[in-house]
Amino acid sequence: MIPSDFRGKVLVNEPLSNWTTIGTGGKADFLVFPEDADELLKLVCTLENSGVRWFVMGLGSNVLFPDSGFRGVVIKTDNLNNMIIEKNLVKVEAGVRLEALLRKAAENGLGGLEGLTGIPGSVGGAVRMNAGAYGYEIGPHIKGVLCVVEGELKNIEYRYGYRFSSVMDMVVVEAVVEFEERERNKILEEMEDFRKRRKKTQPLDRKTFGSVFKNPEGKKAWELLLEAGLPGTRIGGAMFSRKHANFIENTGNARTEDVISLINLAKEKVYEKTGIKLEEEVVVVKEED
Numbered sequence: 001m002i003p004s005d006f007r008g009k010v011l012v013n014e015p016l017s018n019w020t021t022i023g024t025g026g027k028a029d030f031l032v033f034p035e036d037a038d039e040l041l042k043l044v045c046t047l048e049n050s051g052v053r054w055f056v057m058g059l060g061s062n063v064l065f066p067d068s069g070f071r072g073v074v075i076k077t078d079n080l081n082n083m084i085i086e087k088n089l090v091k092v093e094a095g096v097r098l099e100a101l102l103r104k105a106a107e108n109g110l111g112g113l114e115g116l117t118g119i120p121g122s123v124g125g126a127v128r129m130n131a132g133a134y135g136y137e138i139g140p141h142i143k144g145v146l147c148v149v150e151g152e153l154k155n156i157e158y159r160y161g162y163r164f165s166s167v168m169d170m171v172v173v174e175a176v177v178e179f180e181e182r183e184r185n186k187i188l189e190e191m192e193d194f195r196k197r198r199k200k201t202q203p204l205d206r207k208t209f210g211s212v213f214k215n216p217e218g219k220k221a222w223e224l225l226l227e228a229g230l231p232g233t234r235i236g237g238a239m240f241s242r243k244h245a246n247f248i249e250n251t252g253n254a255r256t257e258d259v260i261s262l263i264n265l266a267k268e269k270v271y272e273k274t275g276i277k278l279e280e281e282v283v284v285v286k287e288e289d
């Protein structure tokens with residue numbers, strides 16, 4: 001199943017709840033950490049050719065795995081962690097924490113993405129869904145993306161929209177991110193301001209996966225959820241946050257099933273009240289393909 005010369009770490013029967021920020025998810029048959037881009041490519045090709053189910057994840061900050069776990073191989077990109085700065089461009093591998101990218105850029109007098117400070121995901125996860133916050137998006141800054149496509153590493157034309165990109169169904173290996181030259185201390189100060197704003201409005205001391213729903217056209221999901229009375233609503237160990245209506249907290253022993261039931265309840269309530277169909281922002285992994 002996994003190539004015999006695979007050098008990276010392999011965990012067998014590993015609880016995915018240990019690797020998601022919401023702290024839910026059953027056991028993966030295998031959780032593997034390729035050492036570099038070539039090993040990731042080879043692994044994906046081998047799994048594809050042998051018909052084994054696989055899933056790539058970054059830092060698990062926007063994903064819900066079933067309580068029954070994952071029959072197959074979950075690939076974690078942590079070891080793809082190189083960054084090279086060339087003038088105002090940073091070539092960065094998918095497993096780098098977004099926060100580490102922003103900090104390294106700032107240290108080198110490169111800014112323009114300060115609003116993304118505090119998003120606890122990887123570059124791969126952020127590029128895939130065009131992560132954004134406070135009017136900033138990573139999309140406009142992406143000048144190149146290298147992905148695994150049909151058994152090869154290929155440069156892909158990157159297009160993006162709200163929580164959408166042209167690489168949604170590919171494995172992102174590396175991206176080139178464009179920054180603006182700015183004064184280092186100014187960038188670091190602004191990053192700190194955004195961090196404080198986040199702390200004020202989001203339940204950062206709880207286990208969550210960020211926004212549950214995307215904002216419908218012209219509306220804010222959190223306002224719709226607030227108006228429908230969701231904050232404080234609980235199913236099992238999952239509860240809609242009282243601090244930010246579009247967050248679900250794991251109050252201690254939540255299962256993915258609780259979270260999904262709560263998501264469905266919220267969709268029903270908002271639809272009944274407004275006729276608006278909310279759509280998940282979080283990626284929900286199915287039991288089987």
Ligand SMILES: Cc1cc2nc3c(=O)[nH]c(=O)nc-3n(C[C@H](O)[C@H](O)[C@H](O)COP(=O)(O)OP(=O)(O)OC[C@H]3O[C@@H](n4cnc5c(N)ncnc54)[C@H](O)[C@@H]3O)c2cc1C
Pocket residue numbers: 021055056057058059060061062063077094095118119120121122123124125126127128129130131132133170171172173202204208209210211283
């Ligand atoms: C407290 C909190 C605050 C948040 N705030 C924001 C916010 O302000 N804005 C925002 O946009 N998001 C926010 N998020 C959500 C999340 O951090 C982002 O969506 C992030 O980009 C997900 O990255 P990840 O590495 O954790 O992805 P994962 O959760 O590991 O995976 C999510 C999806 O990305 C895919 N993926 C991951 N890596 C790759 C790769 N290399 N190639 C292809 N696909 C890949 C996975 O297959 C999966 O479909 C927040 C989350 C939390 C917990």
